[in-house]
Amino acid sequence: MATNLSLEPPTSSSVLTQHTGFLLARLGRAVTRQYRSVLTPIGTKPRETAALLALRDGGAMSQQALGAALDVDASNLVVLLNDLEAAGLIVRRRDPEDRRRHLVEISTRGSKVICEVERASTQIDDEFFADLDEDERASLHDLLARVAQSTDVCVKDAGSGDDDGC
């Protein structure tokens, strides 16, 4: 039953056409791996990099907010930030308005690192989405952003034109 022995030459490995979600999951892993290989020599992990980017673009924010943005558990975020702080890439200080909170901020040193990191990340993006032209890439980004927004995260417009020259 159901015996369709195509046994095609190992090249056309096929499949996963169906569920967009599975495709998404698979590509997410793939791109993370790519990121990791490029980021390793720089010394930051993909997650840490995402955190730095979030902090640079979003400005100082509480750990709670950052965790929500990155979809990382609070307890895991703590150790992640510990590492970043030990490396001098971020700064934690208490929020004067609510001293329970820590305001996490990217440091000047972190800003420098993020420039290097971003160059590498952009390179990966270019390789990874090489088959898509400008418009397609933009529309892919738009679609993903909307999904992210609806799912849980809120992508903000971030009008804060606080450009620390990169």
Place this chain on the structure above:
Amino acid sequence: MATNLSLEPPTSSSVLTQHTGFLLARLGRAVTRQYRSVLTPIGTKPRETAALLALRDGGAMSQQALGAALDVDASNLVVLLNDLEAAGLIVRRRDPEDRRRHLVEISTRGSKVICEVERASTQIDDEFFADLDEDERASLHDLLARVAQSTDVCVKDAGSGDDDGC
């Protein structure tokens, strides 16, 4: 320096607008988690499910081909298939043309399970991509498929109209 204390209400958690790749990674994790929660009661893990779907749509294939399709390391694939075989969802048999190879095939029992699984997966997809209309979802799928194809995997057209009625 770089002190833009927006400290917005925790709702608009912001960011990650920049790199499409990071967005992809984050959403991939999110959707995998969703899948996992729905699949757990059924008894299959996301990876196993992906394998079953690949086998159903791609027909019998060698482990090598399957591993390439799913982007899973050969040694990890072995244990994954062991579990599926122990559960009676797939069958391994030697390829008569090359007895080194195992032809992996979905079993009749596996085909039944996959129906249940697919209902759940489709439900997740519907929730996850709820904000996109039909056309947008299709174009997202198309874009992702093309990226997947160029990256490494080959998504085949799969003309094999071998419908095991679901």
Place this chain on the structure above:
DNA sequence: AGCAATCATTGGTATCTACCAACTACCAGC
């Protein structure tokens, strides 16, 4: 002042994942 809720932190656990080295069975070519 007392109390419940919140934020960050700690510690622990279970699972997933990638990766690597070695081994068996098998194929193809000489």
Place this chain on the structure above:
DNA sequence: GCTGGTAGTTGGTAGATACCAATGATTGCT
């Protein structure tokens, strides 16, 4: 019938990840 390469298997390791329960500091409410 050797030899070299390939497919699958085994076992082990390191790291990533999710998740959960408990604690201390701090807040807001009454």
